[in-house]
Amino acid sequence: MKLLIKNGCVVDPSQHINEKMDVLIENGKICKLGKNIRENDCEIFNAKNMIVSPGFIDMHAHLREPGREDAETIATGTRSAAKGGFTSICCMPNTEPAIDNQSVVKFILEKAKKEGKVNVFAIGAITKKRHGAELAEIGDMKDAGIVAVSDDGNWVENSALMRGALEYSEIFNIPVISHCEDMTLSGKGVMNESYISTVLGLEGIPREAEEIAVFRDISLAKMLNTRIHIAHLSSVGTVELIKEAKTRNIKVSCEVTPNHFTLTEQAINGYDTNTKVNPPLRSEDDIQAIKNGLADGTIDVIATDHAPHTITEKEYEYDNAPFGIIGFETAIGLAITELVHSKVLSLSQLVEKISYNPAKILGFETKGTLKIGSDADITIIDENKKWIVDVNRFLSKSKNCPYHNRKLKGKVIATIVSGKIVFHDSIRESK
Amino acid sequence: MKKGINMKWNRKDLLGLEDLTKNEIKLILDTTESFKEISTREIKKVPALRGQTIANLFFEPSTRTRISFELAEKRLSADVVNFSASTSSLSKGETLIDTARNIEAMKIDCVVIRHSSSGASYMLSKKLNAAVINAGDGTHEHPTQALLDMFTIREKKGRLEGLKVAIVGDIRHSRVARSNIWGMRKMGIEVRICGPKTLLPVDIEKMGAKVFYHIEHAVKHVDVIMTLRIQKERQGQSYFPSIREYSKLYGLTSERIKYAKGDVLIMHPGPINRGVEIMPEVADGPYSVILEQVTNGLAVRMAVLYLVMGSKTKEASV
Numbered sequence: 001m002k003l004l005i006k007n008g009c010v011v012d013p014s015q016h017i018n019e020k021m022d023v024l025i026e027n028g029k030i031c032k033l034g035k036n037i038r039e040n041d042c043e044i045f046n047a048k049n050m051i052v053s054p055g056f057i058d059m060h061a062h063l064r065e066p067g068r069e070d071a072e073t074i075a076t077g078t079r080s081a082a083k084g085g086f087t088s089i090c091c092m093p094n095t096e097p098a099i100d101n102q103s104v105v106k107f108i109l110e111k112a113k114k115e116g117k118v119n120v121f122a123i124g125a126i127t128k129k130r131h132g133a134e135l136a137e138i139g140d141m142k143d144a145g146i147v148a149v150s151d152d153g154n155w156v157e158n159s160a161l162m163r164g165a166l167e168y169s170e171i172f173n174i175p176v177i178s179h180c181e182d183m184t185l186s187g188k189g190v191m192n193e194s195y196i197s198t199v200l201g202l203e204g205i206p207r208e209a210e211e212i213a214v215f216r217d218i219s220l221a222k223m224l225n226t227r228i229h230i231a232h233l234s235s236v237g238t239v240e241l242i243k244e245a246k247t248r249n250i251k252v253s254c255e256v257t258p259n260h261f262t263l264t265e266q267a268i269n270g271y272d273t274n275t276k277v278n279p280p281l282r283s284e285d286d287i288q289a290i291k292n293g294l295a296d297g298t299i300d301v302i303a304t305d306h307a308p309h310t311i312t313e314k315e316y317e318y319d320n321a322p323f324g325i326i327g328f329e330t331a332i333g334l335a336i337t338e339l340v341h342s343k344v345l346s347l348s349q350l351v352e353k354i355s356y357n358p359a360k361i362l363g364f365e366t367k368g369t370l371k372i373g374s375d376a377d378i379t380i381i382d383e384n385k386k387w388i389v390d391v392n393r394f395l396s397k398s399k400n401c402p403y404h405n406r407k408l409k410g411k412v413i414a415t416i417v418s419g420k421i422v423f424h425d426s427i428r429e430s431k
Numbered sequence: 432m433k434k435g436i437n438m439k440w441n442r443k444d445l446l447g448l449e450d451l452t453k454n455e456i457k458l459i460l461d462t463t464e465s466f467k468e469i470s471t472r473e474i475k476k477v478p479a480l481r482g483q484t485i486a487n488l489f490f491e492p493s494t495r496t497r498i499s500f501e502l503a504e505k506r507l508s509a510d511v512v513n514f515s516a517s518t519s520s521l522s523k524g525e526t527l528i529d530t531a532r533n534i535e536a537m538k539i540d541c542v543v544i545r546h547s548s549s550g551a552s553y554m555l556s557k558k559l560n561a562a563v564i565n566a567g568d569g570t571h572e573h574p575t576q577a578l579l580d581m582f583t584i585r586e587k588k589g590r591l592e593g594l595k596v597a598i599v600g601d602i603r604h605s606r607v608a609r610s611n612i613w614g615m616r617k618m619g620i621e622v623r624i625c626g627p628k629t630l631l632p633v634d635i636e637k638m639g640a641k642v643f644y645h646i647e648h649a650v651k652h653v654d655v656i657m658t659l660r661i662q663k664e665r666q667g668q669s670y671f672p673s674i675r676e677y678s679k680l681y682g683l684t685s686e687r688i689k690y691a692k693g694d695v696l697i698m699h700p701g702p703i704n705r706g707v708e709i710m711p712e713v714a715d716g717p718y719s720v721i722l723e724q725v726t727n728g729l730a731v732r733m734a735v736l737y738l739v740m741g742s743k744t745k746e747a748s749v
Contacts, residue, residue, distance in 0.1 A: 195637045198609075198638070199609070200549055200550065204632075316527065317554065318554075320548060
C-alpha cells in the first residue's frame, strides 16, 4: 500500500518547493515529503532526473459519453488522459443528452468510478439543454457532484440569463465557465477572419466575436462581484481585457489551450480539417500576447479542450467537418516545448497553470498540491525526453490531431492517481 | 495546328492560379490558341486523350462549366463519366475522401471537380494519384474561368500587360474574382474590385487589387469591366438591403460604361441576372464579349486537359 518516489525533483508551487526530494505515499495520500526518506516494505519508484509534480488537472475536456461513444468513452478518454499526465479531468456538458440534470451527472460519475483510469469531474450545463433559454437545475446537479457550470460550445447570449447564472451559482460556490463567442458575429465562420481566410475562401471568425463576449461577461462579474472563468481564450484583445479586469480586482480567471500558443492559422493552408478548432487558430501576434499573458499571470490555466471526433467526421470538407482537436496526449509535450524550453514559463509556473491553479478555481483542496495529507495524485515527467507525436499510438479513441510527426521535448513518464500508478511510459513502450 | 507543343507543364493538377507562375499561365493561354482552331473544323475531334478516362464530379449545380468540360473532353477523345450532386454518393452520407478512394479503385486518369466547399479539390488531390482539375471550389478558386477570361481579353486586346480591369459585384463569395485577381496580377494587369464593403472579403487588397466602393470610380478609364452574378438570397441580410438598391448602386448601365475606355470589353462569367448586376442592353450590346467567353472556355479547358493529362504521355500529338 506504500509507494516511495525517490530521487526526483519535486516541483510544487503550492509550497514553493523546487528541489530534489522523496515523496512517500500511503493509503492514497501524501504521507511524507523530504530528503532521503527511508522506508521499509514499500514499492520504490526511481524518479532520478525526473520532475515530480502534483497531478495535472484538465478543467476543460470532452469525453463524449453519453451520446458519442464512437468518438470517445469515459474508459478510453481517461486512459488517454492518464497517458498525458492528467490525474483529474473535468468533462464538459455538451454530451447527448447534455449534462443538465442530476441523473446525467450521476451516470457519468458512476461510470467513471467503474471504468475510469483517472478522476473524472462533471461540469453541468448553465441552461437546460444548453439552449440558453432557462437555467438548469444547478443546485440539484451540485448535490450530484458537479464542480462548475458551463454551456461550453455556446455562449449564453441572453445577458439577463447570464446574470442569473452568475448570481445563482454563487450560492453553491462553483465557477461559471463561459465559452465566449458572439455567434451572430462568428456566423458560419470556420477559421480566423483574415487575409488567409480570404485567400482560402473560408468564412472567417473575427477576434471580436470572442472579445465582445468576454467584455460582457467581465462587466457582469464586476457588477455582481461574482467569479467568472473564461474558457479557451485565443486573441490579443481578450488577453488585454482580462489583464485590465484583474488590475481592477474583478474576479476573472481564464484558460488557454496548447493549440492557441502553438499553431497559427498558417496551419490551415492545405485545408487539413484537424486544424479546425473553435476558437480558431489565430496569428503570431495572438500567440505572442498569449505567451506574455501566461508569463505575467493574466492567464491562469492551461486546459486541453480535448475534443474527440471520428476520422469519418474529420474527412468531410473543411466547411462541414466539426470543430475540435484532441489534447490529452500532446498537452504537456507542447507546453514544455513551446513554453518551458523557450523560456516563457519556468517549470514551476507551468505546474501552477496545469495543476495548482485549476485546483484553486475548482475548489479542490486536496489536489494540485503535494502537501502532507493531500490526495496522492502525482505526475512524473522527463522535461528533456524527446519524442515524436504519432497519432497511431494514442490511447484516445479519436485521432483528430494536427501534431502528427511533430518533434517534442518533454514527456510524461508516469501518472499516479490515489497512490496507484495508472500509466507508466516504459511499460507502455515495451508492450 | 502546330505539332508537338513544347511541353513545359510539370504539375499533376490544376487547383488554382495562386500557385501558377506567369510562364505557366502563358503556356496555357498559348496552348489554348492552338486548340481554339479545332472547334472551327468540320470534324471537331482530335485523338489527343484517346484511351484516357476522365470523371466529372459536380457536387454543385452547374450548366455551362459542366457542359464545357464534357465537350472539351470529348473533342480530345477521352472517355468520360459524369457524377452530379443528385446521383452522387454524398447524399448517402459518404465523405469526399470515400468518393476519392472509389475513383482511385476505378483507375480513372483525371478528375474534374466542382464543389460548394472551399478546398474540396485540394483534399481530393492529396488522396489521388489521378490528375485533379478544379472546376470551382466554394469561394476559393475557379482557375479555368479566370484563364478563359484572360484568354478572351488577350485575344481582343492583343496583350494583357498594362491593362486595367474592374471586377464589380459580390467579390466576397466569388471564386471567379479570386482566381482572376491572382492570374491577372501575375500577367501585369491592374485589377480593381468594386462592391459594397459588405461583399468584399477582409484584406482583399493584399492580393494586389485596388478597392473601390463606387462603380463610377472603379470603371474610370478601364479596358475591361467584369460584373459578377449577385445572388438574390443575399438581399435582406447584412449584405445589402434589396436587389433594387444593389442594382441602383452597382448595376452596369450604358451610362456607367461611358466612364471606361472607348473600346471597353464587358464580361460576365454567367449566368447573368439581366437587369440586376447588368442591364440587358449592356449584356447584349456592342462591347459585350460574354458569349465569346463561353466559346473560349471550351478551348481553354481542352488546353488544360491536354497539358495536365498530356504531361504523362510526353509525345502527345494533336
